[in-house]
Amino acid sequence: MSPRLLAASITNRTAPITFREVVAQAARRLWDSDNLQTDFMARSGIQEMVLLSTCNRTEIYALTTHTGEAAVALAKALLPAASNSAEARPAQTPALTFYHNIAAAEHIFQVASGMDSLMIGETEILGQVRQTYEIAQARRTLGPVLHQLFRDAIRVARRTHTETPISSGATSIAYAAVVLATRWAARQTPGTGTSSGLRGRRVLVLGAGEIGRRVALNLRQDAARTIVRDRTESGGDLLVTSRTWAHALHLAEELQGEAIPLADLPQTIATVDVAISALSAAQPVLTKAMLENARGSRASNPLCLIDIAMPRNIDPQVACLPGVDLFNLDDLKEIAAKNLQERQAALAAAGEIVRQEASNFWRWFRARRAVPAIVELRQQAEAIRQAELNEALHRLGHLEPRDQEIIRAMSAGLVNKLLHAPTTMVKEQLAGGFSETGFSGTEFSRLRLLSEEFTEKESSEAYLHLFRALFALPEDDAKMQGQVPS
Numbered sequence: 001m002s003p004r005l006l007a008a009s010i011t012n013r014t015a016p017i018t019f020r021e022v023v024a025q026a027a028r029r030l031w032d033s034d035n036l037q038t039d040f041m042a043r044s045g046i047q048e049m050v051l052l053s054t055c056n057r058t059e060i061y062a063l064t065t066h067t068g069e070a071a072v073a074l075a076k077a078l079l080p081a082a083s084n085s086a087e088a089r090p091a092q093t094p095a096l097t098f099y100h101n102i103a104a105a106e107h108i109f110q111v112a113s114g115m116d117s118l119m120i121g122e123t124e125i126l127g128q129v130r131q132t133y134e135i136a137q138a139r140r141t142l143g144p145v146l147h148q149l150f151r152d153a154i155r156v157a158r159r160t161h162t163e164t165p166i167s168s169g170a171t172s173i174a175y176a177a178v179v180l181a182t183r184w185a186a187r188q189t190p191g192t193g194t195s196s197g198l199r200g201r202r203v204l205v206l207g208a209g210e211i212g213r214r215v216a217l218n219l220r221q222d223a224a225r226t227i228v229r230d231r232t233e234s235g236g237d238l239l240v241t242s243r244t245w246a247h248a249l250h251l252a253e254e255l256q257g258e259a260i261p262l263a264d265l266p267q268t269i270a271t272v273d274v275a276i277s278a279l280s281a282a283q284p285v286l287t288k289a290m291l292e293n294a295r296g297s298r299a300s301n302p303l304c305l306i307d308i309a310m311p312r313n314i315d316p317q318v319a320c321l322p323g324v325d326l327f328n329l330d331d332l333k334e335i336a337a338k339n340l341q342e343r344q345a346a347l348a349a350a351g352e353i354v355r356q357e358a359s360n361f362w363r364w365f366r367a368r369r370a371v372p373a374i375v376e377l378r379q380q381a382e383a384i385r386q387a388e389l390n391e392a393l394h395r396l397g398h399l400e401p402r403d404q405e406i407i408r409a410m411s412a413g414l415v416n417k418l419l420h421a422p423t424t425m426v427k428e429q430l431a432g433g434f435s436e437t438g439f440s441g442t443e444f445s446r447l448r449l450l451s452e453e454f455t456e457k458e459s460s461e462a463y464l465h466l467f468r469a470l471f472a473l474p475e476d477d478a479k480m481q482g483q484v485p486s
């Protein structure tokens with residue numbers, strides 16, 4: 001059976017964050033298991049595999065000769081943990097979407113281009129796809145097909161970013177989080193509107209990594225431009241914390257904010273108006289008890305907590321506390337919808353590029369099916385050439401080395417030229433004309449004539465036709481009369 005591409009996907013569109021969190025952990029356990037290749041992949045008929053896990057999606061890409069078995073194995077590995085968790089279970093199942101063959105290629109090209117993201121056109125996902133590819137390379141779960149697919153995905157994403165306006169302007173989760181904070185602040189002071197941004201607010205960013213930095217930059221450059229400018233001289237209302245003190249310090253210095261040790265979170269959280277969290281922590285760093293104790297007399301002061309981490313950094317229970325407004329990734333949907341509206345035209349243009357590139361990938365994928373047969377044909381031809389050459393050189397023992405070289409080169413040239421037409425034709429036919437349901441190419445469709453339901457005469461015609469096509473002989477029967485040995 002020919003190998004097929006399969007992608008299993010769970011995203012923010014198919015499942016809520018509670019479900020995605022559990023699935024992401026299950027996928028991570030599967031991916032990190034010591035005997036991934038020898039156990040899971042071998043049992044499920046999966047030859048190549050990649051795990052793409054981001055804040056909004058968990059996806060597994062696989063090359064398999066047993067699509068059904070592989071799909072069941074992936075569903076069993078990912079879903080039970082989530083289905084068993086009452087809190088995590090989505091209202092409507094199934095949350096798992098499968099993409100096959102060219103649809104899987106088109107999907108990863110869209111994902112890498114930011115076309116399937118919560119914030120359409122965001123470019124962070126491209127970095128995550130690149131990182132995923134590097135990790136799979138190191139893990140040795142890639143073969144030639146997924147290598148090509150992911151290299152193409154990275155290239156296609158760059159194309160869509162440069163050839164269409166899909167990622168121009170502000171479009172990222174970090175940006176959306178800052179917009180959400182700004183809206184929250186405006187609601188606290190009716191009549192001010194969002195134009196005053198986070199002026200006068202004390203904002204804490206948890207995380208000095210890629211996303212924490214982007215959040216802080218957005219605060220600095222956009223919605224909170226005013227506070228950062230106003231507070232530079234007075235000590236700063238932009239606070240930054242991170243697991244590693246040096247990272248927090250570095251980011252705070254860069255943005256003229258204030259670095260806070262993560263250990264001081266309980267005291268610090270009681271003093272801020274807004275906290276945006278983007279830490280890669282496995283467990284919540286901010287719990288209900290911590291917040292309750294910390295807030296003490298300020299217990300009813302409004303506090304906006306925006307958790308854009310996956311898994312979440314803030315215990316969802318804190319939402320029960322008075323004055324606390326807690327938001328997570330799923331709460332960014334409204335801002336994302338507006339972003340989508342603004343990018344419809346760019347999305348269509350990027351979609352055109354993606355379709356064209358997926359079709360090219362698919363031609364390449366199909367043509368690969370011819371490779372083993374072509375290798376065998378060439379090996380056989382080479383063995384015959386060597387035997388005939390040795391025999392001829394033996395009989396022409398008097399030849400000078402230079403003349404022997406000419407004979408050698410001629411024999412190689414003959415073999416290459418004779419094999420060129422059939423190998424090219426087979427590759428081209430498989431690339432363009434071999435459909436999932438059967439033969440549909442111009443030349444190969446004639447092969448149907450070989451079936452038993454056709455007469456002997458029709459079958460002989462089909463063989464002859466194929467023979468001519470393989471060796472690029474003229475189509476005209478008259479020209480061939482008497483030239484084909486009986």
Ligand SMILES: NC(=O)c1ccc[n+]([C@@H]2O[C@H](COP(=O)([O-])OP(=O)(O)OC[C@H]3O[C@@H](n4cnc5c(N)ncnc54)[C@H](OP(=O)(O)O)[C@@H]3O)[C@@H](O)[C@H]2O)c1
Nearest residue numbers: 055124207208209210211242243244247279280281309310
């Ligand atoms: N990348 C995206 O596009 C994206 C988008 C939205 C949300 N997110 C989410 O944002 C979070 C951060 O992603 P990122 O891309 O910024 O990752 P990153 O660049 O690797 O940064 C990770 C951050 O988390 C801290 N950290 C790592 N392990 C920790 C632990 N065990 N306990 C506490 N802190 C820890 C790091 O601290 P030090 O470096 O100081 O040690 C750093 O501040 C993740 O939860 C991710 O799911 C990512």
